Amino acid sequence: MPDPVAIARDLIQCRSITPVEGGALAYLQTLLSRAGFEVHRAIFAEPGTAPVDNLYARAGASRPNLLFAGHTDVVPPGNEAAWSHPPFAGEVAGDRLYGRGAVDMKGGIACFVAAALDYLAANGGRPKGSISLLITGDEESVALNGTIKLLKWAAERGETFDHCILGEPSNVEVLGDTIKAGRRGSLNGTLIVAGRQGHVAYPERADNPIRGLVTLIAALQAPLDEGSEHFTPSHLEFTSVDVGNTTVNLIPGEARARFNIRYNDRHSQAGLKTLVERRARAAAGDRVHYSFDWQPSNADVFVTKPSSFTGLAVAAIAEITGREPKLSTSGGTSDARFIKDYCPVLEFGLVGQTMHAVDESAPVQDLITLTAIYRRIIEKYFAG
Numbered sequence: 001m002p003d004p005v006a007i008a009r010d011l012i013q014c015r016s017i018t019p020v021e022g023g024a025l026a027y028l029q030t031l032l033s034r035a036g037f038e039v040h041r042a043i044f045a046e047p048g049t050a051p052v053d054n055l056y057a058r059a060g061a062s063r064p065n066l067l068f069a070g071h072t073d074v075v076p077p078g079n080e081a082a083w084s085h086p087p088f089a090g091e092v093a094g095d096r097l098y099g100r101g102a103v104d105m106k107g108g109i110a111c112f113v114a115a116a117l118d119y120l121a122a123n124g125g126r127p128k129g130s131i132s133l134l135i136t137g138d139e140e141s142v143a144l145n146g147t148i149k150l151l152k153w154a155a156e157r158g159e160t161f162d163h164c165i166l167g168e169p170s171n172v173e174v175l176g177d178t179i180k181a182g183r184r185g186s187l188n189g190t191l192i193v194a195g196r197q198g199h200v201a202y203p204e205r206a207d208n209p210i211r212g213l214v215t216l217i218a219a220l221q222a223p224l225d226e227g228s229e230h231f232t233p234s235h236l237e238f239t240s241v242d243v244g245n246t247t248v249n250l251i252p253g254e255a256r257a258r259f260n261i262r263y264n265d266r267h268s269q270a271g272l273k274t275l276v277e278r279r280a281r282a283a284a285g286d287r288v289h290y291s292f293d294w295q296p297s298n299a300d301v302f303v304t305k306p307s308s309f310t311g312l313a314v315a316a317i318a319e320i321t322g323r324e325p326k327l328s329t330s331g332g333t334s335d336a337r338f339i340k341d342y343c344p345v346l347e348f349g350l351v352g353q354t355m356h357a358v359d360e361s362a363p364v365q366d367l368i369t370l371t372a373i374y375r376r377i378i379e380k381y382f383a384g
């Protein structure tokens, strides 16, 4: 079995802070080409964003095509002096591998690469269908020049995917406790209340928009639903309230509040906007003058319905860890929201506890166990 700890260490030593490639994709390209993968690199850019390097690799030419997806870019380390092991050294200390990306998600990539290489070695270099890898360098930032464009690029080449495992850190406490099978949607908006500016000593001559804003904020925080079969309740959270008034004796002419909605499969973006605007209208009556500014969102809600593929992944995890993973849709968004348009996608990787933190680290044993799980998934997938 190729050593997932060594691969993870080598990847951590590449300083691939978004949007920099840092040698991480070049390293994978060499490793995968040697094992018989056909490897492509694709650089994407658009106005106002830095160009980003991506990698697509495939072994085999027939169906089914099992896709492993991930990202080699990492968030910055913050104050490097605060780390007890340098963030780009990939040191093993005690029973853990330390470094930025150990969990999110160079560790996950190392495990599925090791599992795929081992499967190919055991099968004369040929899978019974195909194994593909889709690795982006643009997940942690704007996510515009990564997975979304790489999937489109692959589709235009005639690539089809049957099922995908995204190796994001999905487990909460212990390896094997959670598969993510869907994600909530995310929608951002701004509520703008218009008033009339005036002297604070003569409020009757002005119209204070802060009063109206407070009324609408209170009304919009009411529950949006009671949850659904696969999801917790949707919620709207205000993230900023802004007047920008630096003067003590002035009633401002306008007040704003920004908010984010994390929503489940009871809603569409259009339906949510209608619901929120209807609630605002009811609370405002004809006293409060307001408008909404909705930001475009590419983070729609989705759920991967239980299927034989889910059953296969659950069985593989249970066989290796003795744990029955729960299917969850919690947490923020991920690139699974783009992959779901091409094939069913499950997210399973390491334990997420130290992701994005100082001293991000993964237990060496978890890297070995996760590799065994991916290996078992591949074995079952092509045996079926």
Ligand SMILES: [Zn+2]
Binding pocket: 071, 104, 105, 139, 168, 169
């Ligand atoms: Zn990640």
